[in-house]
Amino acid sequence: MVQERKFLKGPRLRNPADYDFPGLQRALKMEPEEVIQEISESKLLGRGGAGFPTGTKWDMAFKEEGEFKYIICNADEGEPGTFKDRYLLDERTLKVLEGMLIGAYVIDADYGYIYIRGEYFKSIKILQEALEEAREAGILGENILGSDFSFDIKLVRGAGCYVCGDETSLLNSLEGMRGQSRTKPPYPISKGLCGCPTLVNNVESLACVAEILHQGASEFATMGTEDSKGTKLVCLSGDVNYPGVYEVEFGSSTLQEIITDLGGGPRKSHDIKFVIPGGLSTRILTRDKLDYKYSYEGLEEAGSSLGSGGVMVVGSEQDLTAILTRIARFYMDESCGTCFPCREGNQQIYKIISRVGKGKFTVNQLEIIEDLGNAMAEAARCGLGQSAQYPTGTILAEFKEELVEGAVY
Amino acid sequence: MLQQDNDILLEMAHDIQDTYGYIPEREITQLAEKFSEPRAKIYGALEFYSMLYTEPTGKYIVRICDSISCFLHDSDEVLEAVQDYLELESGETSDDKLFTLEVVECLGHCGEGPVMMVNDRMYTELTSGRAIEILSECQ
Numbered sequence: 058m059v060q061e062r063k064f065l066k067g068p069r070l071r072n073p074a075d076y077d078f079p080g081l082q083r084a085l086k087m088e089p090e091e092v093i094q095e096i097s098e099s100k101l102l103g104r105g106g107a108g109f110p111t112g113t114k115w116d117m118a119f120k121e122e123g124e125f126k127y128i129i130c131n132a133d134e135g136e137p138g139t140f141k142d143r144y145l146l147d148e149r150t151l152k153v154l155e156g157m158l159i160g161a162y163v164i165d166a167d168y169g170y171i172y173i174r175g176e177y178f179k180s181i182k183i184l185q186e187a188l189e190e191a192r193e194a195g196i197l198g199e200n201i202l203g204s205d206f207s208f209d210i211k212l213v214r215g216a217g218c219y220v221c222g223d224e225t226s227l228l229n230s231l232e233g234m235r236g237q238s239r240t241k242p243p244y245p246i247s248k249g250l251c252g253c254p255t256l257v258n259n260v261e262s263l264a265c266v267a268e269i270l271h272q273g274a275s276e277f278a279t280m281g282t283e284d285s286k287g288t289k290l291v292c293l294s295g296d297v298n299y300p301g302v303y304e305v306e307f308g309s310s311t312l313q314e315i316i317t318d319l320g321g322g323p324r325k326s327h328d329i330k331f332v333i334p335g336g337l338s339t340r341i342l343t344r345d346k347l348d349y350k351y352s353y354e355g356l357e358e359a360g361s362s363l364g365s366g367g368v369m370v371v372g373s374e375q376d377l378t379a380i381l382t383r384i385a386r387f388y389m390d391e392s393c394g395t396c397f398p399c400r401e402g403n404q405q406i407y408k409i410i411s412r413v414g415k416g417k418f419t420v421n422q423l424e425i426i427e428d429l430g431n432a433m434a435e436a437a438r439c440g441l442g443q444s445a446q447y448p449t450g451t452i453l454a455e456f457k458e459e460l461v462e463g464a465v466y
Numbered sequence: 467m468l469q470q471d472n473d474i475l476l477e478m479a480h481d482i483q484d485t486y487g488y489i490p491e492r493e494i495t496q497l498a499e500k501f502s503e504p505r506a507k508i509y510g511a512l513e514f515y516s517m518l519y520t521e522p523t524g525k526y527i528v529r530i531c532d533s534i535s536c537f538l539h540d541s542d543e544v545l546e547a548v549q550d551y552l553e554l555e556s557g558e559t560s561d562d563k564l565f566t567l568e569v570v571e572c573l574g575h576c577g578e579g580p581v582m583m584v585n586d587r588m589y590t591e592l593t594s595g596r597a598i599e600i601l602s603e604c605q
């Protein structure tokens with residue numbers, strides 16, 4: 058029986074008067090290099106989707122020189138199937154702030170932004186209050202906790218664009234432009250907000266940092282596998298009995314076990330048809346591929362990736378074309394329109410799929426979708442276009458018999 | 467150089483919208499002056515964001531998620547019932563300016579679908595009946 062391993066989860070933590078910021082206290086007594094060392098030893102990987110080592114990123118940000126330096130907390134959570142950052146923002150509010158403050162201290166940031174999706178009205182209110190109270194309590198502002206470290210944070214509301222979760226689009230959005238992505242390099246670490254070195258981290262990554270500094274890298278590294286340390290907040294949704302955010306130690310269980318033991322198994326006596334394991338932009342896993350351990354490497358071995366931690370379970374009675382239509386609509390609507398393959402490709406794919414309706418695909422249509430997907434994977438500028446083909450392509454490939462006219466496979 | 471506090475266009479636009487319900491022309495002109503940018507550039511930026519409106523909307527903006535997890539919990543039925551009840555398609559505003567309906571992508575409450583937002587309030591685990599009851603109370 059899989060059980061939750063609570064490392065990030067815990068009681069509600071919103072009011073600075075009730076919390077003494079132990080991770081920050083400890084960090085402020087250390088040299089920045091020592092904090093980076095500790096984060097590196099923990100082997101924390103960024104939880105925003107790309108899985109870049111946080112210690113390495115911080116080390117780079119530390120070494121960058123600039124007139125100004127910024128740190129940004131990416132709270133734009135918009136990947137369909139993902140709602141774990143909202144849990145942290147609402148319930149573990151001060152842990153997120155603490156992680157950000159530690160980051161700011163380490164890289165010597167002048168100012169910080171939390172970029173939160175505009176639809177999270179409740180979280181926005183909670184954060185506004187927490188920031189206000191943190192200022193009153195001397196956690197933000199001049200000489201934080203009596204040290205000579207000074208720093209402040211502004212909360213910025215996004216406005217309904219998924220693509221602004223991409224760090225380069227987010228920067229453009231903060232600069233008052235359309236939220237279109239930038240070509241990389243240069244990376245935000247060297248040329249970010251207004252050309253200054255900028256560290257962008259996901260909400261969950263920052264909460265992990267706060268706990269690592271509090272509980273120690275060695276404690277963190279006792280959990281998980283060689284390549285996936287610590288725990289992950291898994292968002293279970295779709296056809297399961299008990300959807301929700303569960304904290305899972307890496308390597309402790311398989312996807313199947315998470316779905317059965319934590320999610321209470323498939324809903325309404327459905328069998329599982331497939332699972333989208335890491336937010337919408339990941340390859341699907343069919344029922345027979347759910348026995349890999351839940352870890353970065355485990356899901357890769359299974360043929361997909363861990364992504365944002367959004368696990369969507371699709372039952373056997375669901376209508377595949379209706380699902381495909383929605384996936385295609387998502388990428389079409391959310392494409393920022395900068396690059397041709399993504400803008401046009403996603404429109405074409407949507408047109409084809411919505412035209413199929415309750416009918417079947419022709420082999421020719423399937424080939425066109427595949428070609429468009431491949432073109433996007435190769436030529437699109439950002440992750441949105443590059444990964445648009447993952448869910449669609451794998452659903453079409455795995456369920457050809459069901460979807461294609463007169464298919465004999 | 468970005469000053470640090472009050473000059474984030476997006477935040478200013480939100481504040482204006484919180485006051486007027488949308489971003490009126492004269493405010494766009496003022497934003498353009500403040501940022502020393504052409505009006506068209508400010509307008510173009512604002513237009514990019516689906517939650518920012520340069521035209522008045524209905525008093526209640528109804529957002530219904532029809533992304534995957536909500537769809538698996540029959541958001542399509544809730545959506546259809548609401549469309550019939552309001553007699554609106556996605557993106558439309560009622561003649562009496564009471565409602566604007568929007569079909570939106572994931573709202574980050576995927577474990578509690580189907581979900582609907584009415585202005586800043588979130589309603590979860592909806593049925594068609596409950597959705598209409600909520601809307602019928604909007605005056």
Ligand SMILES: Cc1cc2nc3c(=O)[nH]c(=O)nc-3n(C[C@H](O)[C@H](O)[C@H](O)COP(=O)(O)O)c2cc1C
Pocket residue numbers: 102103104105106107108109111131132133134135136219220221222223224225257258259260262263439440441
């Ligand atoms: C289209 C797109 C959307 C993204 N959305 C988010 C998001 O909502 N939240 C997030 O933290 N990262 C998101 N990312 C990843 C960010 O670009 C970036 O890698 C991340 O914030 C880095 O933080 P981390 O190193 O702590 O994971 C997105 C990337 C792409 C391409």
Ligand code: SF4
Pocket residue numbers: 220237238391392393394395396397399400437438439440441442443
């Ligand atoms: S891939 Fe799509 S979303 Fe990304 S920059 Fe190009 S057009 Fe925009």
Ligand code: FES
Pocket residue numbers: 137138139531532533534535536537571572573574575576577579581
């Ligand atoms: S899929 Fe509807 S809230 Fe996420």
